[in-house]
Amino acid sequence: MSVNVRLPTIMRSAAGGMSEVAAEGSTVGEVVDDLVRQFPGTSTHLRAPDGGVHRFVNVYVNDEDVRYTGKLDTPVKGGDTVTILPAVAGGAS
Amino acid sequence: MGDRPSTRLELRHRHWLEIVAHAWDGAPDEACGLLVGSGTRVEVFVPCRNADRSSRTFSIGPDGWRAADEAVEAGEGRSVIGVVHSHTHTEAYPSPTDVAQAANPMLAGWHWALVSLRPPAPVLRSYLVTDGNIVEEPVVLVGR
Numbered sequence: 001m002s003v004n005v006r007l008p009t010i011m012r013s014a015a016g017g018m019s020e021v022a023a024e025g026s027t028v029g030e031v032v033d034d035l036v037r038q039f040p041g042t043s044t045h046l047r048a049p050d051g052g053v054h055r056f057v058n059v060y061v062n063d064e065d066v067r068y069t070g071k072l073d074t075p076v077k078g079g080d081t082v083t084i085l086p087a088v089a090g091g092a093s
Numbered sequence: 094m095g096d097r098p099s100t101r102l103e104l105r106h107r108h109w110l111e112i113v114a115h116a117w118d119g120a121p122d123e124a125c126g127l128l129v130g131s132g133t134r135v136e137v138f139v140p141c142r143n144a145d146r147s148s149r150t151f152s153i154g155p156d157g158w159r160a161a162d163e164a165v166e167a168g169e170g171r172s173v174i175g176v177v178h179s180h181t182h183t184e185a186y187p188s189p190t191d192v193a194q195a196a197n198p199m200l201a202g203w204h205w206a207l208v209s210l211r212p213p214a215p216v217l218r219s220y221l222v223t224d225g226n227i228v229e230e231p232v233v234l235v236g237r
Contacts, residue, residue, distance in 0.1 A: 008158045009165045010173055010199060019162075045199055056197035063155050065144075083155045086199040090191035091123055091150030092180040 001026060001078040005035055008085055014041035023082070028059055029072030031082050046084065056087045100230045102175070102204045102219040103134040106237050113215045115140040116179035116208040125151040127161040128175035128204060129168075134235070136171060137164040150190065151178045175204030175219075185209035185218040187227050195222035204230070 005023045007015055015021060016039065023038065025031035032053060036043045048054045052072065059066045060083040066074040076082060104112075115138075116124045125143050130136040141157030153176070165171045180188070185207040187195070195205055206219040221228045 006155075008173075009162045056194075056199065058152075058154075060155050065154070083158075085153075085155060085158050086197055087152070087194065088125075088127070088157075088176050088197075088200065089145075089150065089152035090176075090178060090188065090194045090205075091145070091147065092183045092188050093149035093190055 001076070003031055003076050003078065003080045003082050005031065006081055006083045010086060011042070011045055011084065014045060015039040026075060027072065028061065028066050028070075028074045028076060028082065029053075031076060032059070032072070032084075035084075045086070058085050058087050059083070060085070100221070100228070101133050101233050102128075102206060102230055103233045103235045104138075105135070106234050108135050108138045109217060109232075109234060111138045111140070112177055112206070112208060112217060116210055116215065119143060119179060120181055120210060121148050122146055123148060123151040123179050123181060124208075125153055125157070125176065125178040127153065127157060127173050128177060128206065129161055129164040129171055130174050131170050131172070132174070133204075135174070136168060138177070139164055148181055173203075175206060176200075177206040177208065179208040179210055181210050183209065184211065185216045187220055187222055192222055192225055192227065196225070206232070 023031045023034040126140045128135045139161045141153045143151045144154040145152050209216045
């Protein structure tokens with residue numbers, strides 16, 4: 001099924017300048033795989049050496065952080081919006 | 094992934110006020126925001142929600158990024174050039190957590206600005222964090 005993948009400005013150069021692309025998959029992992037297939041340049045940002053998603057990338061399905069909903073196994077359905085963002089975090093602790 | 098900085102962060106006075114006000118509004122949690130501009134110059138401070146809702150950590154979620162991207166697209170030659178967050182009870186200096194997060198290669202060259210709310214008065218400082226090395230850069234006010 002097709003979902004919308006939304007990319008922030010900081011990542012768009014790796015996806016032909018597009019802010020939103022259609023990708024196929026029934027899980028977040030499959031959607032990421034399809035995105036990398038379509039835009040190999042995104043692999044640098046998205047892929048960890050072990051083949052998973054880079055630890056500095058956060059993925060959201062309809063604004064829900066997949067770290068709390070099953071990570072790459074999180075299911076998606078047609079029309080969902082998957083947002084991929086560079087992790088921006090820190091803090092005093 | 095953002096412009097390479099030189100060794101300063103240029104802000105308008107109103108940005109300084111907006112950043113400190115946002116830090117106070119977010120207390121006791123840490124507050125955070127993104128810096129949109131070009132190179133060393135901030136054109137827009139984008140206050141963000143702290144997705145962690147924590148007094149010890151912060152993270153920026155899709156809502157903050159959407160707001161920043163709107164600011165990027167509203168001006169010529171803009172990009173996200175840095176991040177600001179508050180330390181509510183410690184000095185305005187990158188913590189080990191900050192340094193670990195600054196290793197994100199997509200954030201290479203970003204300005205890491207920190208606001209300390211520790212009494213007696215708010216302090217805003219900025220740093221470049223590269224390969225674990227912390228280098229302070231001057232914060233320069235360039236008009237209102």
